[in-house]
Amino acid sequence: MKIKLSDIKSGFKNKFFDIPTDSIPKRGTTFNSDNINCTLSASVLERNRFKLKGEIEAAILHECVRCLKLFNSKVTSAINFLVVDKLNDHIKIKGEEIIEILNSDDEFDISAMVADIVELENPIKPLCDNECLGLCNICGINKNEISCDCKIEKGYGLWENLKKLETKKY
Numbered sequence: 001m002k003i004k005l006s007d008i009k010s011g012f013k014n015k016f017f018d019i020p021t022d023s024i025p026k027r028g029t030t031f032n033s034d035n036i037n038c039t040l041s042a043s044v045l046e047r048n049r050f051k052l053k054g055e056i057e058a059a060i061l062h063e064c065v066r067c068l069k070l071f072n073s074k075v076t077s078a079i080n081f082l083v084v085d086k087l088n089d090h091i092k093i094k095g096e097e098i099i100e101i102l103n104s105d106d107e108f109d110i111s112a113m114v115a116d117i118v119e120l121e122n123p124i125k126p127l128c129d130n131e132c133l134g135l136c137n138i139c140g141i142n143k144n145e146i147s148c149d150c151k152i153e154k155g156y157g158l159w160e161n162l163k164k165l166e167t168k169k170y
């Protein structure tokens with residue numbers, strides 16, 4: 001998504017942007033809608049610096065690590081960037097995400113930043129529900145939907161199967 005520098009320079013408040021999900025770099029996230037909703041405000045700070053603040057909202061498709069079911073989750077994330085001129089402003093401010101631009105540019109692209117923000121919101125182990133019962137190790141049914149009578153025999157469980165795996169040496 002590109003933002004016009006002239007727009008930033010004149011400032012705007014709560015401007016709505018529709019970011020097509022296929023326009024941002026792929027980071028492994030599966031989206032459940034064609035667009036990411038983005039609301040942004042831009043303000044001018046001293047010395048040709050600009051503040052870009054707002055929020056993005058994306059619908060993401062996850063696979064539950066326990067039952068392997070796909071589920072939709074809505075991710076809302078804050079955007080907070082300091083936009084500085086690449087040539088004249090060599091600042092390092094702790095805790096600030098910085099976008100470097102050229103003051104002579106007409107526009108700049110925030111697609112990569114949006115992709116990063118969405119990616120950071122992705123859980124490492126997505127769960128459809130904290131109480132998800134997962135799949136039966138023996139018959140494979142989804143225990144959230146039906147129950148089965150499978151009993152794990154003593155001494156024969158997940159760990160026994162793991163012991164059978166050979167350790168690959170490289």
Ligand SMILES: [Zn+2]
Nearest residue numbers: 064067128132
């Ligand atoms: Zn689940």
Ligand SMILES: [Zn+2]
Nearest residue numbers: 136139148150
């Ligand atoms: Zn079972």
